[in-house]
Amino acid sequence: MMKLSDLKNWTDNWEQLRIALLEPTVDKALLEASLHEARTKMPVPVLWLLGKTQAGKTSIIRALTGSEAAEIGNGFQPCTRSSRFYDFPAEVPVIRFLDTRGLGEVSYDPDDDIHYCESQAHLLVAVMKVADINQAAVFDVLHTIRRRHPEWSVLIVQTGLHELYPGECGHVHPWPYDSDPLPETVPVDLRRAIQAQRSALKQLPGTASIRWVAVDLTLPEDGFEPPNYGLEALWQAIELLLPLGLQHQLSGDKEVHDLYARAAHQHIVGYALVAAGLGALPVVDLVAVSAVQAKLLHSLALLYGQRWDKSTMTEFLGLAGAGIASGYLARLLSRAVVKVIPFWGQTVGAVWSASSSGATTYALGKAAIYFFARRKDGLNVDPEALRRIYAEELERGASILKDRLQGKFE
Structure with a gap:
């Protein structure tokens, strides 16, 4: 049986994640400046x-x-x-x-x-x-x-x-x-x-x-x-x-033939690269990365003809479970901490933060594809499958970003 303290932690994590992804609050001018700087870190080939x-x-x-x-x-x-x-x-x-x-x-x-x-x-x-x-x-x-x-x-x-x-x-x-x-x-x-x-x-x-x-x-x-x-x-x-692994970034897995999935994959990689560039910047990524991820989820919803509102977000997070919510928030906060450590934060910490930001964005997008595709076809969403996809794609996202990140923050 779930303890009252566990329930409270889950509720707090869920609410923080919902706000971060549905209602990110970031100064637009600051975000634009951050995006410009992020692109210098992760230039488009x-x-x-x-x-x-x-x-x-x-x-x-x-x-x-x-x-x-x-x-x-x-x-x-x-x-x-x-x-x-x-x-x-x-x-x-x-x-x-x-x-x-x-x-x-x-x-x-x-x-x-x-x-x-x-x-x-x-x-x-x-x-x-x-x-x-x-x-x-x-x-x-x-x-x-x-x-x-x-x-x-x-x-x-x-x-x-x-x-x-x-x-x-x-x-x-x-x-x-x-x-x-x-x-x-x-x-x-x-x-x-x-x-x-x-x-x-x-x-x-x-x-x-x-x-x-x-x-x-x-x-x-x-x-x-x-x-x-x-x-x-x-x-x-x-x-x-x-x-730079462009073929993988543009095409995804060889077994992906669905046109929706291909288009979605290309958008996910693009947003993940932007998030990785933001992840290397001091402090600002705490809100800016969330804003980029929120835009990604909104774009994927439009691609699959789905609404992205509080009700949909509530359903998505409820199916995702406490593990995704707490893990996401832990990564978000630890990224902000490691980057302010002198020297280490600007080198190894920046690489880890960029990889974490990009991989989390990639995994969220891939989980959202499964969620939106099932809803589009009128099928039930299996919460275990959603969580498994997120966990697997978290590692794959880091792998895709590896070539781009190598040597960028040294």
Whole structure:
């Protein structure tokens, strides 16, 4: 039988957690300043895409993000006269794509855009359609950038493979384009075009690596199987050159195929990264992290078509149980304490606090997915399953954040 003191502790924990997640009180100006500072701690990786018009840059963005929105181009926002950036997801991005105007266009001088993009990018991705033999404009820009940044790695993506397939030929399986020389299973015209582009850049200045990936990113109705041919090789190249675990952050577990769950996962990771950045700041995260988590839960409710009000929050916390409530509050308070300890608080304590903030946010989001999905389908929510999900995802969230946190607060 539950003791009166246990009941009081549970009631107190539940009420504090309910207020923290449903009614966070934080000065908006302070929160905005904190979010800006947090982003400097946990910057969003920027993939700079350059190439000629119709080279396939938008198809690459669709494939990497898993976004099927035909109007993805409308999500781009101008950042210079001729360059645009695309944040994904828009509200709390996990990744940012930087797109320059099509190289080689008449009356377009890319110099200003190049200087801006150089200051923003974490990875340069050049995109070339294999059937287009005139890539001089792309080659010139790559030479210019590598002369100024010889230490920069470059990823070059060759696209539109099927345009050089003979007759009714389909994709070659298994994917063979990492071999040198290319095997004879690759159609001869395609093999020559791919090799001609690669040979033209053998003398590219610089000491850092150049990686080539050949892909064919089509729509399902185009009839090529699979539509995202070479995508796994593209991911492997990105992870090798930019080891931040982006594929896991954008795609989640391989077994997740539900569109709601995929979209929710990407939002959860974005909010978890913001919370991790806030978690490293002194004192302010006590309220700011709660505000970010409250916004996450509200966003997930909207995604699943559910209301997020006192009644829903009461049900969610009641199913979550005292363990989640007390553990959450203990982590929140201990984060604020460890960071004020001289030296330790600014190094090891900051890392622990950031990891704790991000992992807690991630676990709350994953538990909320289960909760909202069951409610959406008119099914009962199993409290034991909800608690198990939270506990498992707490560890997984810390694992996802590990690469981003490494070296950030030293």
